[in-house]
Amino acid sequence: xxxxxxxxxxxxxxxxxxxxxxxxxxxxxxxxxxxxxxxxxxxxxxxxxxxxxxxxxxxxxxxxxxxxxxxxxxxxxxxxxxxxxxxxxxxxxxxxxxxxxxxxxxxxxxxxxxxxxxxxxxxxxxxxxxxxxxxxxxxxxxxxxxxxxxxxxxxxxxxxxxxxxxxxxxxxxxxxxxxxxxxxxxxxxxxxxxxxxxxxxxxxxxxxxxxxxxxxxxxxxxxxxxxxxxxxxxxxxxxxxxxxxxxxxxxxxxxxxxxxxxxxxxxxxxxxxxxxxxxxxxxxxxxxxxxxxxxxxxxxxxxxxxxxxxxxxxxxxxxxxxxxxxxxxxxxxx
Amino acid sequence: xxxxxxxxxxxxxxxxxxxxxxxxxxxxxxxxxxxxxxxxxxxxxxxxxxxxxxxxxxxxxxxxxxxxxxxxxxxxxxxxxxxxxxxxxxxxxxxxxxxxxxxxxxxxxxxxxxxxxxxxxxxxxxxxxxxxxxxxxxxxxxxxxxxxxxxxxxxxxxxxxxxxxxxxxxxxxxxxxxxxxxxxxxxxxxxxxxxxxxxxxxxxxxxxxxxxxxxxxxxxxxxxxxxxxxxxxxxxxxxxxxxxxxxxx
Numbered sequence: 118x119x120x121x122x123x124x125x126x127x128x129x130x131x132x133x134x135x136x137x138x139x140x141x142x143x144x145x146x147x148x149x150x151x152x153x154x155x156x157x158x159x160x161x162x163x164x165x166x167x168x169x170x171x172x173x174x175x176x177x178x179x180x181x182x183x184x185x186x187x188x189x190x191x192x193x194x195x196x197x198x199x200x201x202x203x204x205x206x207x208x209x210x211x212x213x214x215x216x217x218x219x220x221x222x223x224x225x226x227x228x229x230x231x232x233x234x235x236x237x238x239x240x241x242x243x244x245x246x247x248x249x250x251x252x253x254x255x256x257x258x259x260x261x262x263x264x265x266x267x268x269x270x271x272x273x274x275x276x277x278x279x280x281x282x283x284x285x286x287x288x289x290x291x292x293x294x295x296x297x298x299x300x301x302x303x304x305x306x307x308x309x310x311x312x313x314x315x316x317x318x319x320x321x322x323x324x325x326x327x328x329x330x331x332x333x334x335x336x337x338x339x340x341x342x343x344x345x346x347x348x349x350x351x352x353x354x355x356x357x358x359x360x361x362x363x364x365x366x367x368x369x370x371x372x373x374x375x376x377x378x379x380x381x382x383x384x385x386x387x388x389x390x391x392x393x394x395x396x397x398x399x400x401x402x403x404x405x406x407x408x409x410x411x412x413x414x415x416x417x418x419x420x421x422x423x424x425x426x427x428x429x430x431x432x433x434x435x436x437x438x439x440x441x442x443x444x445x446x447x448x449x450x451x
Numbered sequence: 452x453x454x455x456x457x458x459x460x461x462x463x464x465x466x467x468x469x470x471x472x473x474x475x476x477x478x479x480x481x482x483x484x485x486x487x488x489x490x491x492x493x494x495x496x497x498x499x500x501x502x503x504x505x506x507x508x509x510x511x512x513x514x515x516x517x518x519x520x521x522x523x524x525x526x527x528x529x530x531x532x533x534x535x536x537x538x539x540x541x542x543x544x545x546x547x548x549x550x551x552x553x554x555x556x557x558x559x560x561x562x563x564x565x566x567x568x569x570x571x572x573x574x575x576x577x578x579x580x581x582x583x584x585x586x587x588x589x590x591x592x593x594x595x596x597x598x599x600x601x602x603x604x605x606x607x608x609x610x611x612x613x614x615x616x617x618x619x620x621x622x623x624x625x626x627x628x629x630x631x632x633x634x635x636x637x638x639x640x641x642x643x644x645x646x647x648x649x650x651x652x653x654x655x656x657x658x659x660x661x662x663x664x665x666x667x668x669x670x671x672x673x674x675x676x677x678x679x680x681x682x683x684x685x686x687x688x689x690x691x692x693x694x695x696x697x698x699x700x
Contacts, residue, residue: 199530330551334541336530344491344524345597346517346545391532394551 125389129402133181136409140177141169143413145421148173175307179370180412180426181405182311182318184377186367188404191378192385192396193325193360196332197353198252198261201386201441204379205364208266209274211375213247214240214361214368216277219284233313240365241317247273248361263442314366321362322401328356329394336391374408374427376434381407383441465652465662469600472627472634473662474648476641478678482657483637487605490635491522503601517545521594523587523604531579535589538578539565542596557596564595568622584615591619595626602627604636608643616640620647641695645669646687653677669693 142148148156148165155161156169187205194203194210205211221239251273255265331352334342343349367374382400389395408426411433415424467473475483488494490501496509503519511519521542529538542564543557553561565571568588573581581589587607594602604623608616624647627634638644644651645665652662655677661668674682674695681698 327550330544330547330549333533333537333551334544336533337538337541338524340488340491340493341522341524343493343513344517344520344522345541346514348513386532390534391530392537 125385125395125399126402129399129406133402133406133409136406136413137177137181139413140180140409141173144168144173144416171307175311176412177409178311180408182314183367183371183374184405184408185401186318186322186363186404187374187377187408188381188400188402189322189325189397190360190363190367191404192382192393192400193328193332193356193363194378195382196335196393196396197356197360198266199336199338200261200263200266201383202263202267202379202438204376205360205367206373206375206378207438208248208270209251209272209277210244210248210361210364211368211373212274212277212281214244214365215373216281216284217241217243217365218369219281223284233310237314237317237366237369240369241362243277244361244365244368245358247277248357310370314369317362317366321359321366324355324359325363326397326401328352328359329392329397331356332393332397333391336393372425372427374430376430376438377404377408377411379441380434380437383437465659467633467635467650469633470627470631471649472624472636472647474644474651475635475637475654476639476644476651477654481654483654484605485657486654487522487603487635487637491520491603492516514545517597517599519599520601520603521597521599523590523594523602523607525587525606525609527610529578529586531577533578535565535570535573535576535578535581536561538589539593539596542593542598545597560598561592561596564592565589567595567626568592583610584612584619587611587615587619588622591622591626595630600631601633601635604634606637606639608638608640616643623647641669641674645692645694646690665693669695 138150138153141153142150146165146168148169152161152165153169156166161169190210191204194205194208195201197203198208205214217239218236220243221236224235251266251269252261254273255261255269257265331342331347334345334347335349335352337345339349342352364378381404382396385396385399385403389399408430411429412426415426415429418424418429465473475486477483485494489496492511492513499509500507501509508516508519539561540553540557541551542561543553544551546557547553562571562574565574568591570585570588570592573585573589578586578589587610591607602623607623608619611619620643623634623636626632636644636648638648648665650662651665651668653660653668653673660677661673669684670693671682671684674684681700683696683698684693685696686692687694
């Protein structure tokens with residue numbers, strides 16, 4: 118029984134490990150697993166050591182962090198809104214965070230750790246504002262109907278995106294290059310940007326990882342959750358803030374990557390059921406794997422040119438979204 | 452009691468003893484559901500007290516209150532993907548840490564409650580796979596798992612057929628007697644109230660008009676005045692309890 122319960126964790130970790138190896142190995146120069154091992158223990162060739170530590174590893178780690186952030190925040194938003202189509206991208210939080218990030222970038226803080234920290238911080242503030250606006254517009258009483266949520270998300274998201282484009286167009290050339298970033302191409306800052314988002318992710322993810330039981334209760338509606346002993350108002354606010362913190366950190370240096378937060382929790386739900394205590398950690402692990410695979414595809418399709426990873430996730434994710442929409446309509450789901 | 456800025460419940464002075472089943476009746480909008488929701492802490496109480504064993508519970512935290520009061524909601528809009536077992540275990544929430552880790556004792560209590568409502572065979576089923584009557588029994592099991600002296604119910608029979616209505620209320624009454632529970636049920640069906648409640652409290656326009664045994668409260672005079680229509684009361688052929696026949700002329 119205990120072994121059975123661990124199977125999903127073991128298999129998702131195995132898949133993640135495979136994705137990590139793939140992500141480190143594949144690129145303009147192929148690095149074999151043996152070479153990766155030699156380099157990691159300090160016996161590799163100089164060129165592969167340099168590629169590995171300065172390019173492949175930071176990129177892989179950033180993609181892992183982004184993917185896991187999108188996976189777990191998607192699962193949290195779905196639980197919070199009691200809606201299977203909630204996703205940081207679809208409800209506009211990602212675009213909101215993008216706006217904040219661009220505002221912070223246009224100030225042009227010094228290119229240091231603290232300068233970079235300002236980006237996720239600004240992204241977090243606008244992400245919170247966005248989610249609050251969307252929720253206020255979309256909700257009817259205590260429920261958030263799917264159509265309202267998506268429509269409010271689209272509207273607010275378009276608004277934030279227009280502002281973002283405006284800011285980008287009237288700023289310098291350097292900023293214009295950020296357009297690629299906004300479409301989900303990671304900014305290559307090596308390890309600095311990873312350090313800058315790490316505190317946000319650690320706080321947000323820790324809160325979300327222990328929120329499984331509370332999210333389970335919230336699935337029965339606010340009244341029942343309260344009657345079973347949950348402080349609903351406080352819990353909702355805490356989870357909302359943590360999920361937005363995590364989304365903002367993900368968007369800050371990886372741009373707006375859609376559909377990972379939608380697809381991953383869905384696949385996990387089909388696999389292990391509705392218990393958020395398992396859904397959250399599994400969405401975190403598998404979000405990382407899914408985005409790593411997407412990133413590898415983005416690197417090889419037009420090689421040596423790179424595709425923004427957001428294009429890959431949207432190409433695969435949008436049809437999935439439509440399928441879920443159709444399914445949830447047919448079944449009168451949620 | 453206030454809801455928003457409007458005062459909707461006034462002077463509800465009602466004492467309920469343990470082991471007693473009290474039905475709350477009254478027309479739509481009289482305040483039955485609001486009373487249930489205020490006692491359970493979903494609607495804040497701005498003035499007045501709700502006391503359990505001489506302790507005012509309006510100031511308790513949600514968790515402390517959930518150790519005193521369990522609520523059986525109507526089985527509507529159940530999240531589909533939870534199993535019966537997961538649902539019933541959530542009843543232990545007021546005794547668990549925020550991670551919701553259950554002990555063997557919690558599992559034993561949940562199993563016992565499922566057995567008591569005759570739903571142990573459903574343990575592996577998903578909530579959306581079982582019938583309305585079974586869902587309602589599972590929700591009763593969840594409330595029993597909560598292990599509280601007080602049980603509140605808002606129209607638990609609303610979506611059930613005749614047999615399941617009677618089965619559920621029999622079960623509730625048996626549990627009330629065996630575990631010495633205080634049970635307050637909001638009911639639309641006056642005949643069910645008459646057959647199963649020890650006492651009936653009649654609410655109208657947010658006011659408690661009268662409380663007493665079914666014989667004392669279900670009289671043509673009181674019912675006609677509360678429901679604004681002609682009402683006949685006849686005797687149940689087996690027990691002699693009052694049965695309501697609405698006037699149609």
